[in-house]
Amino acid sequence: MMENLIGEVHRPGRIEVVCGSMFSGKTEELIRRMKRAKFAKQRVEIFKPSIDIRYSEENVVSHDHNAIHSTPIDSSSSILLLADDIDVVGIDEAQFLDDGLIDVCNTLANRGVRVIIAGLDMDYQGHPFGPIPALCAIADEVTKVHAICVKCGALAYVSHRLVKNNKRVLLGEKDEYEPLCRECYQKAIEAEKKQNTK
Numbered sequence: 001m002m003e004n005l006i007g008e009v010h011r012p013g014r015i016e017v018v019c020g021s022m023f024s025g026k027t028e029e030l031i032r033r034m035k036r037a038k039f040a041k042q043r044v045e046i047f048k049p050s051i052d053i054r055y056s057e058e059n060v061v062s063h064d065h066n067a068i069h070s071t072p073i074d075s076s077s078s079i080l081l082l083a084d085d086i087d088v089v090g091i092d093e094a095q096f097l098d099d100g101l102i103d104v105c106n107t108l109a110n111r112g113v114r115v116i117i118a119g120l121d122m123d124y125q126g127h128p129f130g131p132i133p134a135l136c137a138i139a140d141e142v143t144k145v146h147a148i149c150v151k152c153g154a155l156a157y158v159s160h161r162l163v164k165n166n167k168r169v170l171l172g173e174k175d176e177y178e179p180l181c182r183e184c185y186q187k188a189i190e191a192e193k194k195q196n197t198k
């Protein structure tokens with residue numbers, strides 16, 4: 001375990017991105033890394049956009065209810081004000097934050113802070129989502145996690161929306177979204193098009 005200890009304690013400032021579709025375990029991976037940092041006596045803090053209040057205002061709660069305390073923020077600039085004296089900054093659901101997050105993460109990492117970002121890489125139509133693509137570009141390390149396609153069991157790549165709503169941001173869970181692989185997503189979209197032209 002020596003290698004892990006060195007990994008947690010002596011890492012200089014860095015940016016890590018954990019991205020993927022819904023139900024891919026992004027938040028669980030963020031929480032796992034934050035808990036390990038805490039064990040290593042690092043000062044940790046998680047931020048998340050205040051828009052995401054599906055479960056609890058104050059906690060980052062993943063789908064398996066493995067909660068860790070967090071601070072809701074309205075703007076990425078709040079992180080710089082609130083993250084003084086923090087060794088490891090976690091940011092959950094970062095796709096909902098503004099593009100200022102890119103500079104904020106660079107500033108933190110340059111100060112020696114380890115920044116761990118979790119977020120959706122694509123929206124429900126498969127388009128790059130918010131600041132996540134740019135964060136992947138500036139990150140020292142990118143981890144892409146996958147859900148399982150509910151139709152065929154392959155690795156899913158997108159969160160397909162089950163309800164009719166064209167708003168880009170629609171907070172939801174298993175009633176509103178399903179993880180699909182590329183092939184099953186194409187089939188679902190074709191079927192929807194046919195239905196709409198009937």
Ligand SMILES: [Zn+2]
Pocket residue numbers: 149150151152153154180181182183184185
């Ligand atoms: Zn599939």
